[in-house]
Amino acid sequence: MCKILAIAAHPDDIELACAGTIIKHTRKGDKVAIVDLTEGELGTRGTVADRYNEAANAAKMMGVYERRNAQFRDGFFKNDEEHQLKLISYIRYYRPEIILANCLADRHPDHGRGGRLIADACFYAGLSKIETTWEGQLQTAWRPKRIFHFMQDRHIEPHFIIDISDEMEQKMDAIKCYKSQFHDPNSNEPLTYISSSNFLDNIKGRDAIFGKRIGVEYGEAFVCENIIGVSSLDAFVLPKMP
Numbered sequence: 001m002c003k004i005l006a007i008a009a010h011p012d013d014i015e016l017a018c019a020g021t022i023i024k025h026t027r028k029g030d031k032v033a034i035v036d037l038t039e040g041e042l043g044t045r046g047t048v049a050d051r052y053n054e055a056a057n058a059a060k061m062m063g064v065y066e067r068r069n070a071q072f073r074d075g076f077f078k079n080d081e082e083h084q085l086k087l088i089s090y091i092r093y094y095r096p097e098i099i100l101a102n103c104l105a106d107r108h109p110d111h112g113r114g115g116r117l118i119a120d121a122c123f124y125a126g127l128s129k130i131e132t133t134w135e136g137q138l139q140t141a142w143r144p145k146r147i148f149h150f151m152q153d154r155h156i157e158p159h160f161i162i163d164i165s166d167e168m169e170q171k172m173d174a175i176k177c178y179k180s181q182f183h184d185p186n187s188n189e190p191l192t193y194i195s196s197s198n199f200l201d202n203i204k205g206r207d208a209i210f211g212k213r214i215g216v217e218y219g220e221a222f223v224c225e226n227i228i229g230v231s232s233l234d235a236f237v238l239p240k241m242p
Contacts, residue, residue: 002065003030005096005144007087009114010040010074011055012178016203017150018100019062019171020164020220026063027167034059034067035090037114038074045189046180058177061170075110079117087121089132092139099147103223107153115149119225122147146228151210151221158221159228161210163237165217168207175200 004025008014014022014034022032040051052069059067070086077083091099099122102115124130126143133139151158164171176182180189183197193199210219214237230236 001031001095002033003096004032004098004100005035005091005094006032006100007035007037007090007114007118008102009037009077009108009110010043011036011051011069012040012058012175012181013102013111013152014100014150015058015062015171015175015178017103017152018220018222019058019174020167020207020218021100021150021162022062022064023167023170023174024162024164032062032064033094033096034064035087035094036067036069037072037077037087037117038110039069039071040074042074043181044192045187045195050180051178054178054180058174061174061177077110077113077117079113079120083117084121084124085130085132087117088125088130089134089139091121091125091144092132092142093134095142097145099144100222101147101149103149103152103154103156104225105154105156111152119147119149146224146226148222148224151206151223156221156223158210159223161214161219161221163211163214163216163218164207164220165211168204168218171207172200172204175203 006014026032039048041048101118102111104115105112122144126141128141181194182200183195207218210221211217
């Protein structure tokens with residue numbers, strides 16, 4: 001059982017979007033696991049083997065205790081019964097309280113489709129009449145308390161923002177574990193959307209803009225389909241006054 005299960009379409013989705021939040025929780029001692037839906041095999045740069053090595057190194061950087069890959073087809077996985085059942089088995093295995101998931105609409109079609117697949121699987125994972133097994137053992141139903149969709153390429157007005165000012169440097173180190181994917185002046189591989197020289201600066205700038213909105217240096221933004229409740233007014237983080 002883990003506190004947080006982060007699920008995303010591709011290796012590096014999580015690092016780019018919510019690594020700071022994950023690091024904040026692993027530093028507190030919370031158990032966090034990751035499931036990558038695909039091996040990122042359609043990526044222009046690098047190989048599947050590169051992605052596995054990079055993902056493992058990034059998981060260590062974030063303090064994640066376990067990372068698995070569902071090996072869905074990159075670009076062609078579907079939100080259908082077959083994929084839902086496999087994802088349900090992961091959710092029931094980890095029994096997380098909170099799911100962090102792809103956004104529900106984005107530049108890359110896999111992100112929105114993945115976000116919807118994850119949300120649907122979380123609901124169905126709580127239905128006892130849907131049967132799944134793990135290593136030959138029948139699983140019991142489990143539904144996470146919350147699903148939070150992280151911001152990716154396209155801006156969506158956030159429902160809340162997590163202060164990651166203290167975690168930002170370590171987040172960038174986790175992202176840079178994907179050496180095959182991002183800018184390398186010595187690489188002979190084709191230039192891509194994410195390998196441009198200013199892409200990582202843009203990620204840091206985006207998080208700076210989110211941080212500014214809550215009065216801190218850096219932040220990560222999330223949306224939630226359900227209304228979010230707090231225990232009291234003290235739970236709100238107010239902007240720091242000069």
